[in-house]
Amino acid sequence: MRRNYAAAVLGGLLLVSSLAGCGGGDSGSEDGGDDKLVLGFSQVGAESGWRTANTKSIQESAAAAGIELKFSDAQGKQENQISAIRSFITQKVDVIAFSPVVVSGWDAVLKEAKDAGIPVILTDRAVDSQDTSLYASFIGSDFVEEGKKAGEWLAKEYEGKSEPVNIVELQGTTGSAPALDRQKGFADVIAGNPNLKIVKSQTGDFKRADGKTVMETFLQSTPDIDVLYAHNDDMGLGAIEAIEAAGKKPGTDIKIITVDAVKDGMTALADGKINFIVECSPLLGPQLMELAKKVDAGETVEKRVLTKETTFTQEQAKTELPNRQY
Amino acid sequence: MISIFKNRLFWPAAILVVLLVINMFTSRQFVTVQDGHLFGTLIDILRNSAPLILVGLGMTLVISTGGIDLSVGSVMAISAAVACLLIQDLDDQNSVGPVLLIIGIAIVVSMLMGLWNGALVAIIGIQPIIATLILMVAGRGIAQLITDGQIINVQSGPYATIASGFFAALPVALLIAVAATALILLLTRRTALGLLLESVGGSPTASRLAGIGARRLTIMVYVVAGGLAGLAGLIYSANIKSADSISAGNLIELDAILAVVIGGTALVGGRFSIIGTVLGAVLIQTLAVTVVAIGIPSEANLLFKAVVVVALCLFQSPTLREKVFGRLTPRSAAGAEVTA
Missing domain, CATH: 3.40.50.2300 (Response regulator)
Known part of the structure; x- marks a missing residue:
C-alpha cells in the first residue's frame, strides 16, 4: 500500500517535471x-x-x-x-x-x-x-492472476490431505470480466488437485444482499461445504451473515477466500471470519x-x-x- | 374441475407448489427447528419474500387506481440510507428506543416521497408512469448523496432484528409482511375503501361525479405505497446490516409489477387482489431460490425464470385455455367458461 503511494508520488513528480520541461519549450505558442x-x-x-x-x-x-x-x-x-x-x-x-x-x-x-x-x-x-x-x-x-492466487492459497492449505474438499463459488456479475477471469484462474489452479471440487457456483452480482441469499440456498442445498470462494469482499460479507444465521462459524467451519481487500473485508479478515483475501487495488x-x-x-x-x-x-x-x- | 382452472390464482398456486416440492427434495432442511425457532429453506423463502410482498402491496393499491409507481426501488434505497446514517451516529446502536424512532423517521420520509408522487399525479395531473419515473431516477441519486456514495455499515442488534430476528419462532420480517397484508385486507375488504379504489380505477370521472374524492384517494395510495416501500427498504438493509444505495431495491419495481400481474390485478386499474399479489411475490422469491438450489448456471438464470413466467401467463390466459380445454370438453361447457 505504502509502496503504491510512493510510486504514485514518484510518478506525479516525474509528470510535473516533464510538464515543466514541456511548458518551458512551448511557452507562448499555445492559445490562452x-x-x-x-x-x-x-x-x-x-x-x-x-x-x-x-x-x-x-x-x-x-x-x-x-x-x-x-x-x-x-x-x-x-x-x-x-x-x-x-x-x-x-x-x-x-x-x-x-x-x-x-x-x-x-x-x-x-x-x-x-x-x-x-x-x-x-x-x-x-x-x-x-x-x-x-x-x-x-x-x-489481472483478474485471471487474482483467481490463480486464490486457488494457489487453497491448494497449499489442503496440500497432502486426502479427503475431498467441497467448494462453493459466488460469482460476480454474469458476463463481466472480473467474474469470468476470477472463475477461470481459480478453476485452472485447483484442477491440479482432484480433491478440490467446486460443487456449486452461482452469481451474487457482486452485491452483499445477493451474496447472503445465494449462500443461504447453498447452505440448504449442499451438504458439507468446506470452502467459499467469493469474487469480491461484499458478497463474502453477505455470505458470512448467512453462515452465522445457519449456526456455523465463518472462517472455521467454512473457510472463506475473497478478492478486493476493501476495509470492511479486511476487518472481517482480521477478525478471523475470512481466511484469505487477494488484493485488487x-x-x-x-x-x-x-x-x-x-x-x-x-x-x-x-x-x-x-x-x-x-x-x-x-x-x-x-x-x-x-x-x-x- | 373446470371452475378451479378458471380461478386466476390456481395456476400461480400450482406452480408455487411444484417449485416448493422441488425445493423440498434439494434442501437438507425444508422446515425444522433450530436454536428455538423455525429454520430451513421454506423459512428463508418467506423471510426473503417480505420486501417484495410489502412493495407489491403498495403497487397493487396504486395499480387499482389505474396508476403505477416506478419509484419504489429508489424509495427503498432512500429509506435504508436515512436509517443507517442515523443509526451509525447513535451512541449506543443497541438501544431499542432510538432505533425504533429512526425506523419511524425513515418511514415518514418514505411517505413524504409518496406524497410527492401522489401530488404530481393527482394535483398536477402528470401521467403516473412519468411522474414516478422522476423519483425513480432522482431518488437513487438522493440516496447516494445521503450515504456519500459509500456503503454504510451498522452494528445494531435491534435494527438487524427486523430482517433476521425471530418472534414466537417465526421470522420478524415475515410477521411484518403478514401484518401489513392483514391490515390492508381489512381496510380494503371490510370497509368501503376497496370499492372506492376500484371505482376510481374503473372510471375517475364517473367516481368524481358520484361524489368520491378521487384526488384524495389517489394521493393516499401513493403515500401508502411510499411508506410500504420504505419499510421494505429497512428490511432489505437490516438483512445485510448496511445501506447500499446502488443495489437496494434495484429493479424491484419490475418484480413488484410482475407479482401484481401474476396475482390477477388488471394493469388498467379497477379490480385488484391483495392475496394474489402476496402469492405472486412468494412465487418470484421461490423461483430465485430454486434457480440456485437446482444449480442452474448463472448464464441461464434469466432464461429459466422467463420460461416459468411465460408458461404461467399462458396458463392464465382464458383464450389459450379455451383453445386447449375447449377441444376436450363439450362445446356448451367451453362456451359457458368463456362467458363466465
Missing part, C-alpha cells in the same frame, strides 16, 4: 491557458466500497494532475455507459476512459470514438473486441492520469498496464488494517 486536458470518464457505478474508492482516486488524481474530469456514473448498466461515451464524443473531450460494465458489445461505440479521433483508455475491466486498435491502452488488474487514478496525458500527446503507450497488488492473510490484515483508506 484554458486548453486543459479534458478526460471523460464513465464509471461502472458505486456497487461496492471498492468502486467508490476507485472513483475517489480518479477524481482526486485528476484534480491533482490539472486535468478537467467529466465524470459519468453508468449505474451498472451498459446502455448508460454507451450513451455516456457518445456524449463525451459529442462534447469533443480529449481522452475517454471507462470501466466496461460487461466485456462484450463495445465495438460500435469504440469505433465512433476512433472515427472522432478520441483515444480511449480502458480501466479496471477489459473488453472482448477483436480489433485492439479501438483502444489505446488497458490499465487495471482501486487506486489507479495517478497511473491513469499519466497515461491520459501520454496518449493525448500522441506518445506510444503500453497496451497493457498492470496495477500493483498483493495478497493478505489474517495476520497481515491486522497490521495492514489501520492503513486502509477505503
